[in-house]
Amino acid sequence: MIKFNGVNKWFGKLHVLKDIDLHVTSGEVVVVCGPSGSGKSTLIRCINRLEKFQKGELFVDGTPLHDYSTNLTKLRAEIGFVFQQFHLYPHMTALQNVALAPINVRKMKRADAEALAHEKLDRVGLADKADAHPTQLSGGQQQRVAIARGLAMSPKIMLFDEPTSALDPEMIGEVLDVMVKLASEGMTMCVVTHEMGFARQVAHRVIFMDEGSLVETGNPHDFFANPQTDRAAQFISKILTH
Amino acid sequence: MLEGFNFRVIWEYMPFFMEGLRNTFLISIVSLFLALIAGITACAGRLSPWKSVRGLAIVYIESIRSTPLLVQIYFLYFGLPTLGLRVPELQTGIIALMLNSGAYIAEIVRAGMTSVPNGQIEAGISSGLNYFQRMRFIILPQALGVTVPPLLGQAIVLVKDSALLSLISVLELTRVGQTLTSERFMPSEAFFTVAFFYLCIYFVLKTLADWSQKKLIFREAY
């Protein structure tokens, strides 16, 4: 589904991704963790090419992303992306936020798109907030609307970039619940997060990154119980004591 | 200093002043409307992903902003005929005002657009919206809100700028003043009356601009 072959990226002189090799299969849930600045956000932003990279190959659902001439609009429509800061459109209601892309990218009829949007909002438990504007919603609710917005395009892959880091602690649960449900339904997911509970519960694989390199990868049980590298062990002890 | 101020002649010329005032209104409104179209187009060009379009927009915007309006008016007034185009003074003037204000409006709208957070644009990209759809549904609706107060400011400038059309004999408010001066040689009566009318327009627009600014600040706080 997603295949990185020796991907390298630089921001100016800063080498932010170093020889990344990674293969995510269909239906797999991968959690990416690591200290801040380790390149984990950059990694998943490459998957729908919000970031370009300079060297290496990346195939997503068969589409070569390293070939800059490919038109990505179609591919992007099939990848849902959830941001740390939600980035809902403040001038639209929750429903309009969700229905915008189906109407304009999928060319659905407005009524159909709105029915779809209602369904997706229902799925994230916000059926009653369809007509609310983002400013009227709590952070957790906004993030759930953002997930519904991603789901509305019936994506093959969902990417999450620290979806709970900007939330107050009491709101993290509601967002994670939605994500757990999504994982159990067989969605292919890449999640950048420090929520180790979530990783233990649903991840098939945990990837640990540091300084732009993919340092360690393994199933969550082994990774947490028995990290192979010092850097991973240090990182785990830090977040677990929190 | 008001001794000898001849109100009778002002009264006598009042229909003429009214005609000038009406024309100033019409010229300003038409030019403002056209300038909005020109400005939004130029701004879209300025932010376009294609280099040549961007270059063209930059040349337009910067050359307008770096030269006086009067020179632009003369450029069209004396220049169009050399191209074999016979355009009446009024239309020439409106084109000049449109092109001039268009460049400033382009910058105003651009400032509004850059005020839309990057993340929302990324969200649009991620859901597969193309450039025009992102413009149409995400950026423009928000940018327009922020740009209302400075656009009203530009409207004030435009009304005042339209006075320069009097120099290519377009009959508007200032031209009425010039006519009264040359017919009766009463410059005080002529130009203080003209100034008074401009001030009225100014206060209306200024009040609107301040009000919209307040509304906007309120919305942001909310």
Place this chain on the structure above:
Amino acid sequence: MMLFYFQRLIEIFPFFLKGLWMTAVVSGISLIMATIFGLLLGIARASKNKLLVGLIGAYVAAIRGTPFVVQIFIIFFILPEWGIQLDAFPAAILALTILGTAFICEIVAGGIKAVPRGQWEAASSSGLNLYQQLRYVIVPQSLQTILPPLVGQYVLLIKDSSVVSVIGVMDLTRVGWVTVNRIPEGLMVFTLVGILYFAISYPLIRLSNRLEKKMATQQVML
């Protein structure tokens, strides 16, 4: 034919340079005076004296609310009625100074008001007198806010100076106007005039933008 006119234009190019010099002199003198008066009035406008604030406010509104060409006519045609005879050159400088002062005073007042109250209190607690408070504490801090729009205002003033051509000052615009009556190639003549204005305005616009960059405008991706 065009080539012939082009050669003629080259021949009289020194005439254009004289016009450019006149534009530089008129706007240079005016903007120096306007900066001095604008600074003084701006400080007064940011004060607590209600009468002073009101008077300056009325002056600013009168200038901002009326077209510059009307102001020039008032100064040039009406002052003589009150027994003040002015040649075109001093009249132009007077008009531009009055105009520039009004705008600069608003910029300065805005900058001073943007300095937090605590700075005044701290400065007066350390026993500085009013002049010292302004000179060492308030004005240096407000310079950051004042400088970019001030340079922008200089550009506006230079461009507005083109309007003084209507009372006969032989500035760049007037040179273009005179020339076009002898060399009927409007596009060519006013392109040249435009380029010369561009040559002085554009560097200042760039400077103003550079100064403004401090406000860290984010790069947008559309």
